[in-house]
Amino acid sequence: xxxxxxxxxxxxxxxxxxxxxxxxxxxxxxxxxxxxxxxxxxxxxxxxxxxxxxxxxxxxxxxxxxxxxxxxxxxxxxxxxxxxxxxxxxxxxxxxxxxxxxxxxxxxxxxxxxxxxxxxxxxxxxxxxxxxxxx
Numbered sequence: 001x002x003x004x005x006x007x008x009x010x011x012x013x014x015x016x017x018x019x020x021x022x023x024x025x026x027x028x029x030x031x032x033x034x035x036x037x038x039x040x041x042x043x044x045x046x047x048x049x050x051x052x053x054x055x056x057x058x059x060x061x062x063x064x065x066x067x068x069x070x071x072x073x074x075x076x077x078x079x080x081x082x083x084x085x086x087x088x089x090x091x092x093x094x095x096x097x098x099x100x101x102x103x104x105x106x107x108x109x110x111x112x113x114x115x116x117x118x119x120x121x122x123x124x125x126x127x128x129x130x131x132x133x134x135x
Contacts, residue, residue: 035107077119
């Protein structure tokens with residue numbers, strides 16, 4: 001017995017949801033990058049050259065995703081869902097250290113926010129494109 005496909009939502013229903021999810025994902029993305037930068041430059045007690053190595057390892061994945069996220073590319077948002085899991089893991093691990101608990105929780109919350117918003121943007125964007133194509 002063949003299953004009937006679920007109809008796609010209307011374009012006027014998808015458009016505002018895409019805009020809100022994209023705004024939340026961009027805000028979470030920027031806040032996560034700023035949090036990493038500020039924490040490592042101001043609060044972490046890391047010596048000179050090691051600081052720049054740590055910043056590079058933490059910020060390069062975000063910088064690689066930045067052009068696609070800024071342009072609203074759905075595939076970049078989908079890749080952000082994969083990459084942001086690393087930041088979630090790092091945030092949860094930091095949250096268990098009493099000296100870094102606030103930083104860890106902030107990082108975990110921002111990464112979950114980015115994950116959910118990017119996931120919903122990707123879903124709605126692909127539905128929007130399918131609807132425009134006449135499906």
